[in-house]
Amino acid sequence: MNREDDCSSPIVTNDLPLTKEMILDAAEQVLRRFGPDKTSVVDIAKVLQVSHGTLYRHFASKSSLREAVTERWLHQCIAEPLEAVVGEAGGSASERLRLWLETLINAKRTYSIEDPEMFMMYAAVTLDAIEMITTHVNRLIRQIARIIDQGIQSGEFKSGPSEVIAKAIFIATSRFHHPAHAKEWMAEAVDVEFETVWNLILSGIA
Amino acid sequence: MNREDDCSSPIVTNDLPLTKEMILDAAEQVLRRFGPDKTSVVDIAKVLQVSHGTLYRHFASKSSLREAVTERWLHQCIAEPLEAVVGEAGGSASERLRLWLETLINAKRTYSIEDPEMFMMYAAVTLDAIEMITTHVNRLIRQIARIIDQGIQSGEFKSGPSEVIAKAIFIATSRFHHPAHAKEWMAEAVDVEFETVWNLILSGIA
Known part of the structure; x- marks a missing residue:
């Protein structure tokens, strides 16, 4: 959308x-x-x-309205485009995983610059609406797990508990997508830093 | 100290x-x-x-005083105890790396609870005093790199550029030691989450 x-x-x-x-x-x-x-x-x-x-x-209450607005935004603007990446045909699982992470990271970075009002509201809600944010994060982790499963089935990734691995990947990349780090995304080195974390993750799962 | x-x-x-x-x-x-x-x-x-x-x-200025107080605290209360872990004799490199990470994470978590005034000042300074914080972080990354080098020499870890790997490990564990995540350290699941990230890192380097 x-x-x-x-x-x-x-x-x-x-x-x-x-x-x-x-x-x-x-x-x-x-x-x-x-x-x-x-x-x-x-x-x-x-x-x-x-x-x-x-x-x-x-x-x-106003806070429940604010939470509902953020929830809808997270669903439409973050989770749905990522769902599309998981469902894409062709390419290797590691290419898809990298595309999924880059799509998440670019979306967060773009919104933090181009839609600062919504992004700041989301960053504030993240600290308060623990349950709603947990549901959103778990949805994203299940998406990663499906890509991991694809890679295990194709023999590209080592066997292992895909949801646990997916959670580790999501947490290990927090620096690049958690709103608390938004200020650090402006640094020039951030793309090189993502590359080093990506290489570490890929050596861990491939 | x-x-x-x-x-x-x-x-x-x-x-x-x-x-x-x-x-x-x-x-x-x-x-x-x-x-x-x-x-x-x-x-x-x-x-x-x-x-x-x-x-x-x-x-x-007041802000340069605040920065100097934080710098001293980071040196004495965070970097020095970690230096001691790097220099410890005995044990495998992976044991030492895990102990180093746990020492960092426990120190941050303990200070956030038992010394909230200093911790809040440090969290605020982190956003402003980019240069001082970068120097501190680079010092910690060099400590990790020395442990990685020990592991490469003993054949425990794969060969690779130790400073780059060290930086990836530091960033991938941000969730557990970066002050922006302090609120999340109270969650019950945080130790299990560290375990999953640790396992991912270890599969990547061992």
Whole structure:
């Protein structure tokens, strides 16, 4: 899904029944415009032309709205494009694994520069919404595990517990995709550093 | 060096010539007591019973004082105990590498809990004092490289560029020692997660 599509949805009005997607679209717009600290549920209700009481029936608090907006973003803008990489035909498992990691790393780096409001919200939510983030991370780890399984089946990778190996690979590359390291991604050396970690991982699994 | 020794040095007075160590002792005490935001150079000068002009002749700003205090702490409380691990006699290189990593990780985890003021200052300085932190990290990477060299010489590890491999190992374990991840160290799963990353690293180098 194109990020521009998500971020420029037209303002919805109270002529339509209020769906979760409509609330999240409005919340995302308002959170982007004013930032998480200055946004109130009342602001979001105004954009939707509903009372804040109506909004509270769908989301219990501003933080649950913020979490739901981040969850949708992680799903559409991070997990779905990576799912496509796992499902691609052709190429070796190590090529696919490298492409998967580069897709994740490039997406994070690009969003941190080009969509700083959403990225900062995501970085903040990462510290608080442990359960939602764990679910997202586990989904990504299962994607890596499927690539590992492909490599074990083709004889390219050593046999082993694919989910455990996948988790180790995800954690060992944290420096390049965990939002707490975003500042370090600006350093010139970061691509060379990824290369050295990638070589270490590949010697470990091949 | 015992941490308690560093943190409870007696208040120095102007009867003695002002040394860098005396300034750092006083700065560390005041920074601990009031926190980096509320501490001023004047507060530190008061403890030392000197004018703030005298202090500015040694350190140009509060941030350079804060950086110097952190640098000393990193040297004494992190790098030196690790140096001792590298120099230890006996045991295999993989045992020594594991002990080195565990010593680093345990030190960071212990300080984050038992010395939160210094740890928070260090986490903040990490984002700003890039050059000082890079020097510290490079020192740690050279320590790992010496262990890798020991392992290559004994035939325990594959041949390879030890500094590059050492850097990859340091980065791949960031999740367990980089201060940006301190909150995640409280999770129950963190030891199991380290074990999976350690196994991946060891398959890569052994």
